[in-house]
Amino acid sequence: MERVNANWRRTLLRSSSVILLAVAWEWGARMHFVSDFLLPSLSSVLTRLFEDIVSGDILVGLGLTMLRTLAGFTIAAAAGIVIGITIARIRVIRWFFDPVVSVGNPLPKIAFLPIFILWFGVFDWSKIAMVAFSSVFPVVVATWAATESVDKYLLWSAESLGVSKRQLLWQIVLPAAMPQVFTGLQIALPISLIVVIICEMTMGGQGLGGSMMTSMRFADSPGVFSGIVAIAIVGSLVVKAMELIRKRLLVWHEENAH
Amino acid sequence: MTSSGISFNGVSHTYRPPRGRPVLALDGVSLEVKDREFVALLGPSGCGKSTLLYLLGGFMPVETGTISVAGKTVTGPGPDRGVVFQNFALFPWKTVQQNIVYGLEKQRMPKPEREKRAQELIELVHLEGFGDSYPSQLSGGMKQRVAIARTLAIDPLTLLMDEPFGALDAQTRTLMHEELLAIMRRTPKTVVFVTHDVREAVYLADRVAVMTARPGRIKEIVDTKPSTGSRAEFIHTQEYTEKVDYLWNLVRDEAIKAQGEH
Numbered sequence A: 001m002e003r004v005n006a007n008w009r010r011t012l013l014r015s016s017s018v019i020l021l022a023v024a025w026e027w028g029a030r031m032h033f034v035s036d037f038l039l040p041s042l043s044s045v046l047t048r049l050f051e052d053i054v055s056g057d058i059l060v061g062l063g064l065t066m067l068r069t070l071a072g073f074t075i076a077a078a079a080g081i082v083i084g085i086t087i088a089r090i091r092v093i094r095w096f097f098d099p100v101v102s103v104g105n106p107l108p109k110i111a112f113l114p115i116f117i118l119w120f121g122v123f124d125w126s127k128i129a130m131v132a133f134s135s136v137f138p139v140v141v142a143t144w145a146a147t148e149s150v151d152k153y154l155l156w157s158a159e160s161l162g163v164s165k166r167q168l169l170w171q172i173v174l175p176a177a178m179p180q181v182f183t184g185l186q187i188a189l190p191i192s193l194i195v196v197i198i199c200e201m202t203m204g205g206q207g208l209g210g211s212m213m214t215s216m217r218f219a220d221s222p223g224v225f226s227g228i229v230a231i232a233i234v235g236s237l238v239v240k241a242m243e244l245i246r247k248r249l250l251v252w253h254e255e256n257a258h
Numbered sequence B: 001m002t003s004s005g006i007s008f009n010g011v012s013h014t015y016r017p018p019r020g021r022p023v024l025a026l027d028g029v030s031l032e033v034k035d036r037e038f039v040a041l042l043g044p045s046g047c048g049k050s051t052l053l054y055l056l057g058g059f060m061p062v063e064t065g066t067i068s069v070a071g072k073t074v075t076g077p078g079p080d081r082g083v084v085f086q087n088f089a090l091f092p093w094k095t096v097q098q099n100i101v102y103g104l105e106k107q108r109m110p111k112p113e114r115e116k117r118a119q120e121l122i123e124l125v126h127l128e129g130f131g132d133s134y135p136s137q138l139s140g141g142m143k144q145r146v147a148i149a150r151t152l153a154i155d156p157l158t159l160l161m162d163e164p165f166g167a168l169d170a171q172t173r174t175l176m177h178e179e180l181l182a183i184m185r186r187t188p189k190t191v192v193f194v195t196h197d198v199r200e201a202v203y204l205a206d207r208v209a210v211m212t213a214r215p216g217r218i219k220e221i222v223d224t225k226p227s228t229g230s231r232a233e234f235i236h237t238q239e240y241t242e243k244v245d246y247l248w249n250l251v252r253d254e255a256i257k258a259q260g261e262h
C-alpha cells in the first residue's frame, strides 16, 4: 500500500507540469480570454475525443496513422542498421554513402514530398516512403558511429577466445553497438510521427492528420484539438514504450546498473 | 605434450596515430621463453609491455622482426594463446557465467560440461553468487577476476597476462598468486606476465625481464627460480630479498629515465 501510494505520488509529481498546463487551458478557456472557436475548453475537447473514441471514428484514423508510422519506421530501422554497418565495414559502400549522408542528413526531407507523390501516388506508399526516408538518417548515423567505435579490445579478446572473423559482426560488434543504435531508433521514432502527420495533412487519405484538416475546413475546432490531444497521448505512449524496451534489452548496460 | 616455447627476434613496433608523430614503442626486442617457463616483464609505464603482449597475441601485425610460438610464426590471434587484458575487455552484455563459458562454446564443449567448468572457475576466483551479474555491476577487482577465469576456462598452452592482479587488494592478490601457482603445477603453461610489482614478479616467475624506458628494449634478464625449496619458503630467504632489491633498482633507473623525457 505504501509502495503504491509512493508510486502514485511520483507519477503525479512528474506529470505535474502537464496537469498545470491543462488546468490553465481549461481556466483560460472558461474565462473567455479568446473565443471558443480559437481555444475550445479542454473539457469540451476531451468530451469530443471521448465521443470520437466511442463512435470509433478516431480509432480508425489513429490506426491508419500508426500503421503508416510503424511501417515507415520499421523500414527505416532495418535499412538504417544495414546501411550503417556496411558503411562502417565496406570501403565502396562508405565511398558511396559518406557524401550522400552528409548532404542528406541535414536536408529537410519534407522537400521531397512532391517527388514522392509523383513516384508513389498519394496513397499509403508515398506516406510510408516519406516516413522511412525521413527517419532513416539518424539510424544510419548512429549505427555507423556505433559500429566504428566498438572497443578494439573486445574484438581482440573475442578472437583470442576462438571467435572467427565472420562471427565477430553478429556476436561482438552488434551487441556492443546496441546502446547507440537504439538511441538512433529513439531519435527516429518521433520524426516518423511528425512526418506521418504532415503527409496526411498535405496529401489527405484519412489518418489523424487528414481528419484534423477536414475538421479545420468545417471550422470544427474541438475536432482539431481532439486530434492534437490524441496524437500527443499516443506519441508519448509510443516513446515511453521505446524506453521500456530499451531497459529490457539493455539490462546489462551501465545506465541500468543500480 | 605439445611444446609452446616463445621466441621474440629483433621485434620493433611503431605506432602511427592518424594525427601526430609516429611513436617508436619497441626497439629490437629479442627474448626466448622456454616451453612451460614463467617469465615476468617489468618496466616503467609506457615502455611497451602491453605492445609486446599484443604483438605476441597476434592482434597487431609484426612489421619488424619475428615472433614465433612453438616454432610457428605468429600471424594472428588464436585460442592457443589465452590473454588477460590490462583493461579486462569483458563482454558487457554477457553475465559473468556467460563471459566465462564463451570460449568453451567456441570449442563446442557440451553445455553441462561447460556449466560445470564455469562453476569451478567461479569458485577458483572467489566469485560465488555473482554468476548472473553483469560486468557493469562488479567492482574493478571482480571484473579482473572474471577476465582471469574467462581465459583460464579455455586452458590455453600459453598465457599472456597484462597486469592481471593490478586491480586486486593485497589479500585477494595473495590468494590469486597461490591459485595461479597451483594451476601451473597441475597443468604447466608457458606464461608471459606483465607487472609493475617487483615482489610479485620475483615470487611467481622463473625469470624476470626488465625493459628500458621507451623505446622498449630488454635491459636485463634475471633468474628468479628458487635455488632450493618451494616458493612459499623462497619468499622468506635472503636470496628473494636480494633479487627484489636488485630488480627494484633496475626498474627505478628506467622509471627515472622515463620521467626525464617529459
Ligand SMILES: Nc1ncnc2c1ncn2[C@@H]1O[C@H](COP(=O)(O)OP(=O)(O)OP(=O)(O)O)[C@@H](O)[C@H]1O
Pocket: B015, B016, B017, B023, B024, B025, B043, B044, B045, B046, B047, B048, B049, B050, B051, B052, B086, B214
Ligand atoms: N594506439 C596507440 N597509438 C599511439 N601510441 C601508442 C598507442 N598505444 C601505445 N602507444 C605508445 O606506445 C608506448 C608503449 O605503450 P604500452 O601500452 O605498450 O606501454 P606499457 O608498458 O604497457 O605501459 P603501462 O605499464 O602503463 O601499461 C607508450 O609510450 C604509448 O605512448
Ligand SMILES: [Mg+2]
Pocket: B049, B050, B051, B086, B162
Ligand atoms: Mg600496459
